[in-house]
Amino acid sequence: MRHILHNVYSYLTRCVFIFIGDITLNENRMLIGYARVSTDEQTLDVQLDYLLKAGCSLVFREKVSGAERDRPELNKLLKKVRRGDVVIVHRLDRLARSTKHLLEITEYLQHKKAGFRSLSEPWADTTSPAGRMILTVFAGIAEFERAQIRERTAAGREHARARGVHMGRPAKLMPSEAVLACRMVTDDGMPVAEVAARFGIHKATLYRILTRRQAMKSTDKSLNKIEKISQTYKCQLYE
Structure with a gap:
């Protein structure tokens, strides 16, 4: 447990540097919106209205369900974003499938020196010190959970090997x-x-x-x- 906490502390320290690091919000920045609607819904109008009022000059529109793993418009957005840009969503559940997925996306944006903001969840705003700190804490909690899972998995594998059980390949990425x-x-x-x-x-x-x-x-x-x-x-x- 002690080494898990040490690893989490080191990870959290890196996250503080990443999330509180330099995010250049210059005059040339672009506010980029992302809207997603499930196939059983009829329109993106509500999301688009909020995003346009927030000042988004470009909006990527996704027509897939929440369970769909491949999101071509989200991939295009991540390729488009540049230093200083801010990605905006109406709600977090429009962007990510899980907390893990959300943290992966926000961390990627931070490495690109871009920001992220949710209009319905004010705390999810990497352009503000408070929002960055909250996401940093979430990242630390997620890393703690991953560390515990890795430790239990390693122990399980050792126990399985001792019983002569063949271990298969790890799960693939989505x-x-x-x-x-x-x-x-x-x-x-x-x-x-x-x-x-x-x-x-x-x-x-x-x-x-x-x-x-x-x-x-x-x-x-x-x-x-x-x-x-x-x-x-x-x-x-x-x-």
Whole structure:
């Protein structure tokens, strides 16, 4: 338990730096809205009205249910956002499927030096000190839960191995999580091992995801970075 708390403290310290770090809200910033409506709903009008009144000059409109893993418009938004921009949603449940998903998105935006704000949940606002601190605390709690899960999982695996049980591959990332993980590596230059740890996967799994994306989009110049990363770290795959 002591080492778990130590790891959480270290993670929380990093989060404080990330969430309270420099977010440049300059004159050229763009307010980008994201609206999502389930297939059984009829219109996005209410969300769009709130987002436009909040000053959004660009709104990405998603027509998928909350359970849908692949959200093409959200992926486009994350690719579009630049330093100083602020992503705005009407409600948090329009953006993320879970607390874990929300923290992954907000952390990605922070690495891009962009902000995030929910109109219906004033505390979810990384452009304000109070909002950043609340999200930092949530991130620390989530990391504590992940650390406990990892510890229990490791103990379970050791017990299973002792009984001769074969352990299968770890669960794969969901499509939107895979996109975030790849962009943290290719766009933000984060180490593969660090990104893999944040998503709870082995770094070899992340290399396979990076390589697969390169094969699928070999004509995309931005994916040339993947080849360089794969070559640089190739010898580490079987450590």
